[in-house]
Amino acid sequence: MTRVYNFSAGPAILPEAVLQQAREEMLDWRGSGMSVMEMSHRGKEFVSIAAEAEADLRDLLAIPENYKVLFLQGGASAQFAAVPFNLLRGKTSADYVNTGSWSKKAISEAKKHAGVNVAASGEASNFMSIPAQSEWQLDPNAAYLHYTPNETISGVEFHWVPETGDVPLVADMSSTILSRPIDVSRFGMIYAGAQKNIGPAGLTIVIVREDLLGHASPLTPSVLDYKVQADADSMSNTPPTYSWYLAGLVFKWLKEQGGLSAMAELNKRKAEKLYRAIDESSFYSNPVDPACRSWMNVPFLLADDALNKTFLAEAQEVGLTTLAGHRSVGGMRASIYNAMPEAGVDRLLAFMQEFERRNG
Numbered sequence: 001m002t003r004v005y006n007f008s009a010g011p012a013i014l015p016e017a018v019l020q021q022a023r024e025e026m027l028d029w030r031g032s033g034m035s036v037m038e039m040s041h042r043g044k045e046f047v048s049i050a051a052e053a054e055a056d057l058r059d060l061l062a063i064p065e066n067y068k069v070l071f072l073q074g075g076a077s078a079q080f081a082a083v084p085f086n087l088l089r090g091k092t093s094a095d096y097v098n099t100g101s102w103s104k105k106a107i108s109e110a111k112k113h114a115g116v117n118v119a120a121s122g123e124a125s126n127f128m129s130i131p132a133q134s135e136w137q138l139d140p141n142a143a144y145l146h147y148t149p150n151e152t153i154s155g156v157e158f159h160w161v162p163e164t165g166d167v168p169l170v171a172d173m174s175s176t177i178l179s180r181p182i183d184v185s186r187f188g189m190i191y192a193g194a195q196k197n198i199g200p201a202g203l204t205i206v207i208v209r210e211d212l213l214g215h216a217s218p219l220t221p222s223v224l225d226y227k228v229q230a231d232a233d234s235m236s237n238t239p240p241t242y243s244w245y246l247a248g249l250v251f252k253w254l255k256e257q258g259g260l261s262a263m264a265e266l267n268k269r270k271a272e273k274l275y276r277a278i279d280e281s282s283f284y285s286n287p288v289d290p291a292c293r294s295w296m297n298v299p300f301l302l303a304d305d306a307l308n309k310t311f312l313a314e315a316q317e318v319g320l321t322t323l324a325g326h327r328s329v330g331g332m333r334a335s336i337y338n339a340m341p342e343a344g345v346d347r348l349l350a351f352m353q354e355f356e357r358r359n360g
């Protein structure tokens with residue numbers, strides 16, 4: 001068996017130990033005589049798996065008691081709609097911060113439901129930087145403020161949390177959740193698709209403050225209604241059971257690694273190594289403002305675009321895979337989520353330096 005270092009932005013690399021455990025438990029989960037995939041979501045086995053995963057996630061993120069944690073389907077994209085359905089609470093407008101591709105998608109979905117005030121935009125810097133909060137035009141009557149802490153495509157990340165007073169702060173943490181500790185109490189709601197730092201695709205995690213529940217617009221589809229799902233322990237319909245189980249294994253693995261402070265230290269070190277090497281080279285470049293470079297997604301360009309195909313093919317040959325940048329921006333992108341070992345980053349660096357020697 002040869003496992004590659006997979007730099008995909010998502011679905012992304014998972015911890016090998018987790019995959020091995022899943023393999024061991026595949027045919028017979030702990031004496032139940034069946035795979036987790038085959039279990040009723042209402043049976044005692046799966047209910048215990050679900051509860052344990054939630055408890056471990058609560059531990060990892062230190063989620064306060066007055067927040068519900070939901071395990072839903074539909075991806076982060078369903079949340080682009082679920083957020084206005086649930087959180088407008090009779091108001092007519094919400095604030096959005098536009099820092100790039102994923103913010104724009106959230107904004108265009110919200111516009112179907114509400115007035116959108118773009119409180120700040122990175123457009124002036126071609127979305128390579130984040131405007132300081134002192135420049136934001138916040139609406140004190142906004143139903144909430146939505147932002148994207150990490151833009152997966154451009155590799156632009158907030159290393160700070162916006163201050164919104166009484167206006168609930170809503171964050172699409174799809175590509176940064178669990179990369180470091182966060183103070184959940186600063187947020188009204190957090191959501192994330194699983195397929196980067198949590199587990200397999202198909203699961204979406206929502207963390208929502210209880211006082212925001214129960215005000216959904218009457219047109220809200222029941223599966224997207226946070227109160228309906230919270231009252232049903234995320235089982236108002238069949239949840240993505242296998243992804244939920246796998247996520248639970250990832251949470252246990254994270255705890256074994258020392259939790260989110262340990263992950264933060266490792267993630268910072270992995271990212272800084274890569275950015276330093278890119279900055280020191282005249283062959284590779286990264287256009288993002290150093291103050292908001294992502295720890296999770298590191299895009300970079302080669303001095304000569306014509307070498308992109310060779311770079312990707314040769315990287316593949318040495319077991320470094322899925323390094324192409326998003327189709328909308330080209331170039332390269334190394335996604336280095338929690339499950340990417342530091343050895344994978346070291347291997348990539350060695351390959352980049354060697355490729356530069358031959359082609360620079």
Ligand code: PMP
Binds near residue numbers: 074175
């Ligand atoms: N938001 C962000 C920040 C993302 O990176 C992605 C997926 N790459 C999405 C939303 C969309 O997620 P999904 O495909 O799960 O709907």
